[in-house]
Structures are given as C-alpha cells and as structure tokens.
Amino acid sequence: MEIKEKLTLPKLIEEAQLFCVEQSKFQHKELFGVTDGKAVGTLIEQKFQKYLQDKYEVTIGSSANGIDLPSADILTDIKVTSIKQPQSSCPFKDAKQKIFGLSYNLLVFVYDKSDDENTRTATLNFVSCSFVSKERTADYTTTFRLREMVKDNANEADIIAYLQDKNIPADEITLLKLSELILQTPPEQGYLTISNALQWRLxxxxxxxxxDDIPGISKIVSYNKPK
Known part of the structure; x- marks a missing residue:
C-alpha cells in the first residue's frame, strides 16, 4: 500500500490551480442545462475532495461539522460559485466573525458556465480561484472603518454606536465586549463582503x-492577474 504525502497549504494551493486547469477543459454531461448553483457547487466540491484524497493523506469534513478540510494544519472550507454572482452562505456563529473573520481559511473557486447544445454538455471555465487565509475573512467595510476609528482615538461608546448603526447582530453586553476587544486588538483588514442574515452571506x-498583492490572499487563477 503506497504511503500518501500529507497535504499542506502550499500543496493545496498548487493542486487547486491544476484542478482549475483540468476542470476547465472537462465537459460535464450531468451539468448540462443545470441552473442551480448549489448543485454545480456540490459536484465540484466533491470532485476536488476526491482529487485530493486520491493523491494525499487528507481529512475530509462531514457536512455536519461544516468545514470541508477541517484538520488543524489546513482548516479550509471550499466554496464554489458562479462569476455571475460570486457569493455563498456560511453558518452564523456570532457577530465577531464579521469583524475578526470566520476563524478558518477559504478556498474560493469561481466558474463561468456555458452549455453546448450540440454535445449536450456543460463546460465550467474557472475564471478565478483564490485562497483567503482566515485573517482576511472579515467584512471589508466594517474592518476598514473600525481600523480608522481606532487610529482616530475612538472610545467604546463610538465603537458601539458604529456597530449598532451597522446592525451588527448582537445584544448590548456582546457589543460592549466587542468594542473592548476592538480597541485592545484592532481587527485585520478583511476582504469579504458579509451581509447579515440568519446565515452569513459571503x-x-x-x-x-x-x-494588488495582499498578504494572506493567494490569487491562484485570475483573469486579471498582474503580468
């Protein structure tokens, strides 16, 4: 029995790129005419997980625990979305996620789907693939503004007022704790847009x-990658 190499984050990024190139040439009979983004996403997630499992020693999460690659050294969720509206949902744990990030990394595959009437197959052209480290998974505008406020010597009351103004889903005690935490350790600049809902909308x-090159974000495949 061959011993498989252990998956690492650099290898994950490398394999995601190879997977995008390979899948962009592939003709999917089962996706012809399918407009449900969730169905497309699930198929690609499962394909990529199998692709990793065939090559590496890797832990695959169950849908119950929510994260696709849950081992402590990888801790990455796979998201697959259409370029028409690149978004997905994720479980709401607490309001802190919007400010301090999701606490796990994201691997985001973005495809452009086209159907071929002659062959009755669908092609998914992967136009973007990014690895977003957990430090960058907070909301862009919220973290940008909070970082500015901390620089401008805002106090707890200012921070609470801003969080209330933004309808951050938390009660007064939680908001007070959050404001203390923000002043002690200002959040990193996030790069997602996170909408409030019963589930976060990413x-x-x-x-x-x-x-731009941002530490913590790897553009694996990009149609506007700087030359």
Whole structure:
C-alpha cells in the first residue's frame, strides 16, 4: 500500500490551480442545462475532495461539522460559485466573525458556465480561484472603518454606536465586549463582503477583482492577474 504525502497549504494551493486547469477543459454531461448553483457547487466540491484524497493523506469534513478540510494544519472550507454572482452562505456563529473573520481559511473557486447544445454538455471555465487565509475573512467595510476609528482615538461608546448603526447582530453586553476587544486588538483588514442574515452571506467580488498583492490572499487563477 503506497504511503500518501500529507497535504499542506502550499500543496493545496498548487493542486487547486491544476484542478482549475483540468476542470476547465472537462465537459460535464450531468451539468448540462443545470441552473442551480448549489448543485454545480456540490459536484465540484466533491470532485476536488476526491482529487485530493486520491493523491494525499487528507481529512475530509462531514457536512455536519461544516468545514470541508477541517484538520488543524489546513482548516479550509471550499466554496464554489458562479462569476455571475460570486457569493455563498456560511453558518452564523456570532457577530465577531464579521469583524475578526470566520476563524478558518477559504478556498474560493469561481466558474463561468456555458452549455453546448450540440454535445449536450456543460463546460465550467474557472475564471478565478483564490485562497483567503482566515485573517482576511472579515467584512471589508466594517474592518476598514473600525481600523480608522481606532487610529482616530475612538472610545467604546463610538465603537458601539458604529456597530449598532451597522446592525451588527448582537445584544448590548456582546457589543460592549466587542468594542473592548476592538480597541485592545484592532481587527485585520478583511476582504469579504458579509451581509447579515440568519446565515452569513459571503460575497467575493472584491477578491475576484483584486489586482494588488495582499498578504494572506493567494490569487491562484485570475483573469486579471498582474503580468
């Protein structure tokens, strides 16, 4: 029995790129005419998980625990979304996630789907793939503004007022604790857009369009990658 190499984050990023190139040439009979993004996403997630399992020693999460690659050294959730509206949902744990990030990394595959009437197959052209380290998974605008406020010597009352103004889903005690934490350790700049809902709605447009090199974000495949 061959001993498989242990999956590492650099290898995960390398394999995601190879997977995108390989899958972009592939004709999917089972996805022809399918408009349900969830069905497409589930198929690609499962394909990528199998692709990793065939090559590496890797822990695959169950849908119950929520994270696709849950081992402590990888701790990455796979998201697959259409370029038409690059977004997905994720479980709401607490309001802190919007400010301090999701506490796990994201691997975001973005595809452009086209159907071929002649062959009755669908092609998924992967136009973007990004690895977003957990430090960068908070909400862009919220963290940007809070970082500015801390620099401008805001106090707890200012921070609470801002969080209330933004309808951060938390009670007064939680908001007070959050404001103390923000002043002690200002959040890193996040790059997602996170909308409040029963589940967080994660939007990736900013990451897809990103041209600058940002520490903690690897643009694996990009149609606007700087030359």
């Amino acid at each position: 939007q990736y447009q900013r990451i897809v369009a990103l041209i």
